[in-house]
Amino acid sequence: MTDQLTRRQLLERAAMGGAAITFPGILAACGSSGSKASSGTTSVEQKLAKTLNFSNWTLYIDVNKKTKAHPSLDAFQKKTGVHVNYVEDINDNASFFGKIQGPLSRGQSIDRDIVVLTDNDRYLSLMIKKGWAEKLDKSAIPNMKNLVDVQKHPNFDPDREYSLPWQSGMSGIAYNDTVTDPVLSIDDLLENPKLKGKITVLNSMGDAMTIVMLANGDDPTKVTDKGWNAAFNRIKKAVDNKQIRQFTGNDYAPILARGDLAAAMSWSGDIPQLGNKHIHWNVPEAGGAIWTDNMLIPKGGDVYTASVYMNYVYDPKVQGLMEAGDPKRNITGIYYIPPVKGAGEAATKYDPAVAKNPLIFPTAKMLDGVKIFDSKALNNQKYLEQWQNLISG
């Protein structure tokens, strides 16, 4: 921290009067985008803070429909005395990263103890690479043993020193049966003339390219220029033909439900949340994508308190309630895919229908058909630029 310009120093310089606010001074204050945050290991004091600041995506935790309270957070407070300041301020990885990278690059705290970023975008690995994430206090997370095996050694954090999964989800195709016959393949989605102008594709490069590369018979876990170009050109052709109406985040969901869209490349968890019986979701015939949102402790966060919370959500009983909710108590669950062993059995107790839903507790066959996009390709500047130029006109 010592070699960085802190917020107080900036204010002091400003307070020295007009003459002190010289151009170079301000530039130095704002422009340290390339520098790394100071990387000494913070000695962990095992003492709980009063408040845990947790930034998460919208609609991503159990909620009581009547009181809008989050039962799992209330229970955590009862158990540990820690109040969770739960903020739903992440809408997409890029914007959130854009918001926090300034202070982090200056070595300032962002006043968050846990943030959640996705592994199919480049920002999660960037946070770790830049030294902007604190190491977890594993001694406080014995429940880490419940982490599902496939998640134990991701390439961005091979020993799970910095991150733990929050939830996973699959990317595939959803269609509205009032508008179209079943749409089960990328061939149909991108090339069936009946669907012209009635489909959308996800604006997340990792998701879209994984699905199209699989349809082309290429391996999205090891991207080559040849495979990339084939998939890219296929999507570009569908844009030029006006087959693709828009590239979207999860804003496709209401448009699909309304029937303006016949089909959409879609995230599995959005569909049970919609609760519309005419919308069907499936892993495309040639395979789909899987992604995982990961909890991280940003530099300056309270490591011990955050780790204690992570331990709490890795308790299968807690995870079961968070996932399935409890219809008897008006609690809605997360409805994505939990990364915790035993959550399924625990969920049966609360809502058997959810526990049986393959979109939430996918079958082994489904999990075989979904792949994770090559993390090297995610950081390939040429690919990123090509993709952004395609989706932003």
Added chain:
Amino acid sequence: MSLFHRHQGLTPYLLLAPGVLFLAVFFVVPLGFLAYQSLQSGNFDIGYTFTWSWSNYWDALHNYKAQFIRSLEYAGIATLLALVISYPVAYWIAFRGGRWKNLLLLFIVAPFFVTYLIRTLAWETILSDNGFVVNTLQSLHVLGPSGRLLATSTAVVTGITYNFLPFMALPLYVSLEQIDGRLIEAAEDLYASKLQAFLRVTFPLSLPGVVAGTLLTFIPAAGDFINAQLLGSPDNHMIGNVIQSKFLELTDYPAAAAMSFILMGGILVAVFVYARLVGTEQLTGTAV
């Protein structure tokens, strides 16, 4: 009091100081930083260095010419539409509104108590493929049976027009409302027809409102990206969408900064040409 008397020359500057300081800190300094950034090279991983990298500008102009032109085009059409729609409304309220004037003005502003994003999303529903508007246009054969409005340039321009309408209507109202009715009476006494009186008296007197309204609409509209994002397809994206993706998705800050400067330059040129055509006194002149 005596201090001010003795230093009378200083008083205006003292009064100006807070405003100037505010502009310096929140406008000039960030703008300077943006200019500095626009000439950097490098990338997010290795960091950016200042290298007088003018190529950022040439690359932006070369690669995104279409989006720059489209932005000015959409903003221009939307401004014109907003003028044509607001003028009669403002005229009616100013001259016929009577004691309902304030209430009617409130109606114009009322939708704007709702956030920008929600208002734009509402247009997604209004223009929906199976909605009332599209069905009506289809039965009138204005749109083909498989025609749609969403994800077309029509929807984007419609959205922009709607979102900036009050910025046009309110200045128009102010300048129309201040017109001395006796001038129009005099014109009519001198045998001007209603139309002639409007064209030669009312309209010229309302020009400051027209100029202020068009500028207040055109300038922010040219940089807008929400309407194109939600109501358009990739073919309709504007330069704002490109800047946003460069800044957030690609973390290519120099390119985004260069594009912002080009957009600003383009708007300044457009405003300058416009001012020359209409006459500069209209830019600064207050009504009558």
